Amino acid sequence: MHDIMIYTTIAAFICTLAFIFWRPQVNEAYPATIGAIIVLLSGSVTLGDLGIITETIGGAAVTIMATIVMAIVLESFGFFHWAADLLMARARGSGIRLYWYTNLLCFLMTLFVNNDGSILITTPILLMLLSRFRLKNHQKIPYLLSGALIATASSAPIGVSNIVNLIALKIVHMDLYMHTAMMFVPATLGLVLLSLLLFANFYHLLPRKLPTLLPAQWHFTPDGMKHPLQGSSPDTATDRIAQANTSNRFMRNILIFVLAVRISLFVASYVHFPVWLMAVIGSLALLAWRWYYLRISPRDMLRKTPWYIIIFAFSMYVIVYGLRNIGLTEWLVHFLQPIVNGGLLHASIGMGFLISLLSNIFNNHPALMVGTLTLTNLNLDPLTLKISYLASVIGSDMGSLLLPIGTLATLMWMHIVRQGKIKISWADYMKVTFRVIPISALATLIILSYWVSWIF
Numbered sequence: 001m002h003d004i005m006i007y008t009t010i011a012a013f014i015c016t017l018a019f020i021f022w023r024p025q026v027n028e029a030y031p032a033t034i035g036a037i038i039v040l041l042s043g044s045v046t047l048g049d050l051g052i053i054t055e056t057i058g059g060a061a062v063t064i065m066a067t068i069v070m071a072i073v074l075e076s077f078g079f080f081h082w083a084a085d086l087l088m089a090r091a092r093g094s095g096i097r098l099y100w101y102t103n104l105l106c107f108l109m110t111l112f113v114n115n116d117g118s119i120l121i122t123t124p125i126l127l128m129l130l131s132r133f134r135l136k137n138h139q140k141i142p143y144l145l146s147g148a149l150i151a152t153a154s155s156a157p158i159g160v161s162n163i164v165n166l167i168a169l170k171i172v173h174m175d176l177y178m179h180t181a182m183m184f185v186p187a188t189l190g191l192v193l194l195s196l197l198l199f200a201n202f203y204h205l206l207p208r209k210l211p212t213l214l215p216a217q218w219h220f221t222p223d224g225m226k227h228p229l230q231g232s233s234p235d236t237a238t239d240r241i242a243q244a245n246t247s248n249r250f251m252r253n254i255l256i257f258v259l260a261v262r263i264s265l266f267v268a269s270y271v272h273f274p275v276w277l278m279a280v281i282g283s284l285a286l287l288a289w290r291w292y293y294l295r296i297s298p299r300d301m302l303r304k305t306p307w308y309i310i311i312f313a314f315s316m317y318v319i320v321y322g323l324r325n326i327g328l329t330e331w332l333v334h335f336l337q338p339i340v341n342g343g344l345l346h347a348s349i350g351m352g353f354l355i356s357l358l359s360n361i362f363n364n365h366p367a368l369m370v371g372t373l374t375l376t377n378l379n380l381d382p383l384t385l386k387i388s389y390l391a392s393v394i395g396s397d398m399g400s401l402l403l404p405i406g407t408l409a410t411l412m413w414m415h416i417v418r419q420g421k422i423k424i425s426w427a428d429y430m431k432v433t434f435r436v437i438p439i440s441a442l443a444t445l446i447i448l449s450y451w452v453s454w455i456f
Contacts, residue, residue: 008042009322016319017362021405028408029308032315044322053317059276060166061310063265064114066279067160070258071113071121072304073286076294080109082251084125088132095207099143102126103195106147110154112258114161115397116309118151119409119416127420133210137423142202144422145432148413149401150195156187156397156444160265160275163313164365165393168372172389176269183390186451190398190444197436257286313365320369332374340378340388347384348449349442351375352391356399356441360406368396387452391445399441402433 016035020028039045045053074080087105091098109118126147130140155162159169159179169179261282268278287298323329339350351371358367371392375385400406404414404426417424 005042005044006326009039009044009319009326012036012038012042013319013323013366016316017366020363020408021411027308029312029315032312032319036315036318039319039322042322044325045318049321049325050318053314053321056170057167057313057317059274060163060170061313062276063160063166063279064163065305065307065310066276066283067114068117068309069283069301069305070261070286071117072301073283073290074254074258075121076290076296077251077254079251079254080121080125082247084129088129091210093210095139095210098210099146099199099202099206100195102143102147103150103198106151107154107191110151110161111158112262114163115152115155115407115409116412118154119148119413122147122151123413123416124420127417127422135207139205139207140422141424141428142198142205144413144417145424145429146195146198146202148410149198149433149436150191152401152407152409152413153191153194153398153440156393157184157191158266159183159393160262160279162397163309164368164396167313167317168368168389168393171369171372171376172385174386174389175272176275177266178269178386179390180266182386182452182455183393183448186444186448187394187398189447190394190440193443194398194436194440197440198432201432201435254289257289261286316365317369320366320373323366323370324373328370329374329377332370333377336374337378340375340380340384344384344387344453345446345449347388348391348445350391351388352395352399352441352445355392355395356402357395359396359400360403363405364396364400364407367400368392371396383452383456387449390448390452394441394444394448398444399437402430402437404429 012035016031019026019031040050083105087098087101090101106118106122109122113121123144126144127140130143155165157180159165159176165179169176261279264278264282265275267273268275287301290296291298336350336354339354340347342350355364355367355371358370361367372389375388375392378385378388380388397407401410404410414424414429
C-alpha cells in the first residue's frame with residue numbers, strides 16, 4: 001500500500017508538469033487541481049496537512065492577488081499604454097535607446113506588479129510598438145526576448161513580485177524587508193549584467209534608426225468606458241500639448257501612489273504588520289480612486305481577477321507536500337548537507353545551481369518549494385539558511401530561464417509572441433539563454449555570498 005502511494009504521488013507530479021508543458025495555452029490550474037486531488041486520494045497528503053498548506057500560502061496568495069487587482073485598475077486608467085507612448089517618445093528614433101527603455105519598462109513592471117503580470121502586460125505592448133515601426137521578425141526578437149528575460153528575472157530583487165517567492169519566505173520564516181535588504185543589491189547587479197550580455201548578443205540585430213512616428217493615442221478604455229482624460233480630439237498643437245501635460249500629471253500621481261503602496265509593504269514587514277493586509281488596503285484605495293474618477297464599480301474585479309492563480313499555487317503545493325511526505329526532502333537532505341555546510345560561497349553556488357537545474361527540468365514553482373522545504377530540515381545556522389534560501393530564489397527566478405519550460409512566465413511569453421505572428425523556436429531561445437543565463441546566475445550567486453558576508 002505504501003509503494004502504491006509513492007508511485008501515485010510521483011506519477012501525479014510528473015503528469016501534471018508534462019501536461020502544463022505540453023499544453024501551455026491551457027489554464028495551468030486545471031492539471032494542477034487534478035494532480036492535487038490524486039495526491040490527496042493516494043494518502044500522501046492528509047486533511048491535517050491541508051490546514052498547514054493553507055496557512056503557508058494564504059498570505060502570499062492574498063498579497064499577489066491584491067497586486068494584480070492594482071494592475072487591473074492601472075489598466076483602466078490607461079497607464080500601461082501611456083507608458084508605451086512614453087517609451088517610444090524617449091527612444092527618439094534610436095533602436096539602441098529603445099532596447100534599454102524596453103528593459104527598464106519590463107524591470108519596473110515586475111517590481112510594480114509581478115513577473116507573470118509583467119509578461120502579460122509588456123509583451124502585447126511591445127508587439128504593438130514594434131509593429132508600428134514595421135520591423136522585421138529578426139529585429140523584433142531582441143526587444144521581445146530581452147524584455148521577457150528581464151521581466152521574469154526581475155522578481156528576484158524583492159520577494160513580493162513572485163507568489164512562489166512569498167510562499168518560500170513563509171516557509172523559512174523570513175521577513176520581506178530582510179529578504180530585500182540581503183537580495184536587492186546582488187540581484188539588481190545580476191540583472192544589469194544580464195542586460196549587458198543580452199545587449200552584446202543582440203547588438204548586431206538592433207536597428208540604429210527607427211522610423212519617425214507620432215506616438216499613438218493609446219488611452220485604453222476597457223468595456224467601452226471613456227478615459228477621463230481623453231475628451232475630444234484636440235484640434236491644435238496647443239490643445240495636444242495641454243492634453244499631454246494633463247495626462248502626464250495624472251499618471252505621475254498614480255505612479256507615486258502605487259510606489260507608496262509598494263514601499264508600505266516593506267514597512268509593514270519591518271513593523272510586523274500583516275503584509276497581505278497592507279496590500280489589500282492599498283488595492284482598495286486604488287479601487288476607490290478609480291470609482292471616483294471613472295465611475296467603474298469594483299464589481300468588475302470578480303470577473304477580471306485571475307483567481308486561478310490561487311488554485312494553481314495551492315494545488316502545486318499540495319503535490320510538492322506529498323513528495324515531501326514520501327521522502328523526497330530526506331533524500332535531498334543527504335545530498336545537500338555537505339554542500340551548504342562548506343561556507344557561504346559554497347551554499348550560495350550549490351543551492352543556486354541545484355534549483356536552477358530542477359527548475360529547468362520540473363519548472364521553478366515546484367523546484368523552489370521542494371528546495372525550501374528541504375532547507376528547513378538541514379538544521380542550518382540562521383545566516384546559512386538565509387543565504388541558501390536567497391540562492392534558491394536566484395536559481396528559481398534567473399537560472400530557470402535557460403529553457404522555456406523553466407517558468408510559467410516564459411511559457412506564456414512563447415504563446416503570446418506566437419499569437420503575434422513572431423517566429424521564435426526553442427533553438428532560437430536557447431541560442432541566447434545558454435550564452436547569457438549561466439554567466440549572469442553564477443555572478444549573481446557569487447555577489448550574493450560576498451554581499452551578505454559584508455552586511456553581516
